[in-house]
Amino acid sequence: MGQNFLTSVAARQAIIRAANLGPTTEDGLPYVLEIGPGKGFLTEALLETAGKEGKVVAVEKDDLLIEELAGKFEKEIKSGQLELIHGDILDLAPRGGGQASAPWGKDYKLVANIPYNITGEIIRTFLETESQPQMMVLMLQKEVAERIVARNHHESILSISVKAYAEPRYIQTVKAGSFFPKPKVDSAILAIQNISKDNFKEVSEEKFFSIVKKGFAHKRKMLRSNLNCSEEFLKSCMINPEARAEELTVKQWLYLSKNL
Numbered sequence: 001m002g003q004n005f006l007t008s009v010a011a012r013q014a015i016i017r018a019a020n021l022g023p024t025t026e027d028g029l030p031y032v033l034e035i036g037p038g039k040g041f042l043t044e045a046l047l048e049t050a051g052k053e054g055k056v057v058a059v060e061k062d063d064l065l066i067e068e069l070a071g072k073f074e075k076e077i078k079s080g081q082l083e084l085i086h087g088d089i090l091d092l093a094p095r096g097g098g099q100a101s102a103p104w105g106k107d108y109k110l111v112a113n114i115p116y117n118i119t120g121e122i123i124r125t126f127l128e129t130e131s132q133p134q135m136m137v138l139m140l141q142k143e144v145a146e147r148i149v150a151r152n153h154h155e156s157i158l159s160i161s162v163k164a165y166a167e168p169r170y171i172q173t174v175k176a177g178s179f180f181p182k183p184k185v186d187s188a189i190l191a192i193q194n195i196s197k198d199n200f201k202e203v204s205e206e207k208f209f210s211i212v213k214k215g216f217a218h219k220r221k222m223l224r225s226n227l228n229c230s231e232e233f234l235k236s237c238m239i240n241p242e243a244r245a246e247e248l249t250v251k252q253w254l255y256l257s258k259n260l
Contacts (some may be wrong), residue, residue, distance in 0.1 A: 003062070005038045006139065007112050008178035012045050018171050018191045019111045019137040021049045033133065035059040035089045035122065036071040036115055038065060040072050047076055057104040059085045059092060066170060083242035090118065093125050096138070106131055120144075120158065127165040127195065134144070136192040137171075145188035146171055154246040157216050163207065163250045166195040199254055208257045215245040215253070223248070229260065 006012060008085050021032060032050055037043045037058040046056045056076075060066045066086045076082040085092065112135040114122055119249075126133055146152070149170045150159045162168050171189035176182050200208065218224050223243050224234055231241035237255050239248065 003036070003038055003115070004179040004181060004183045006041055006174075006178060007180050008174065011139075011172075011174045011178050014172055014174075015042065015111060015113075015137055015139065016049050017134070018047050018189060019049075019109055019142055021046070021054070021109070022134040023113075023200075033104040033108050033110045033112075035110070035112040036060060037069060038113070040069050042111070042113060043069070043073065043082070047073075047081060050081075052079075053083065055081060055083065057083045057085065057108075059087060059089045061086075061088050075139070090121060090125065094129050094131050095123055097127045107134065109134050110136040110138070112137075116141050116144075123162060123192070127162065127192075130197075132165070132195045132197070135195060136166075136190075137193070138190050139140050139174065139187055140190060142173055144190040145190045148190060155248065156246065157212060160212055160248075160250060160253060161209070161237075161247045162192060164199055165197065166192045168192050199250070203254060205255045208254065211260060212245075212253055215248070215256075219245065227256075227260065233260075 019032075032046050033053065034043060034046060035058050043056065043058055055234070058069070060069060062105055065242060066084065069084055070077065073082050073084065077084055085095060110126055119138075121140075123136070126136065142156075147156055148162050148168045150157050151170065159168075169191045171191055174187040174189060176184070176186050179187070196203075211227070215223055215226050221244070222241075223239070223245050224231060224241060226245065234241045234243070237252065237259060239256070
């Protein structure tokens, strides 16, 4: 299915450290959800770090790999430390305002080397659900990770969409040679922390994202043109009337959403 399997022990350890798993965590031993375990390289470390009292739920879509994983982790599956699910994560994940109905429960951390072609959909799904993870530690394309944290100091719909719910942190770059087969691009480990819906107590998610999308509709145009609002209104929101959408912070977007 076009997977690129992680083979670097150093990169794997960086993921584990960023996820802060194990009995030393302040929040106890939550479930760990892994998407696309592949051949189980990261799964091994997750099981070892979570200990006997922790639990890993691994969701794999590939028909052949699920058999390989079932054989490799037969002991851990029998003991209940690992639950292996054959399916598509986007079909299993609770959507929108739905309550937790998935096998990983409510208190969980999402740790995964995710399929790059559905990166945006996975992040959006798990941030928008009422059953948000405590945190996410993801391996994704370097370019996408850089866009999410806005390393060039230019925000995007993607970066604002993540920052409205959480705090993204760029952990480290992972070179293409850390995978087999070797991909054409470098990757990066991204931690998404302090996940909540606190920003949407006074304005709905629907209204907020509708205004953000309008603001970014024509990137070269000034914000006031895209939103069809006056200079005076932007000044009252403490926003430069000459600003473009990429210059605004999440706080400014929230203020706009409440008052526009």
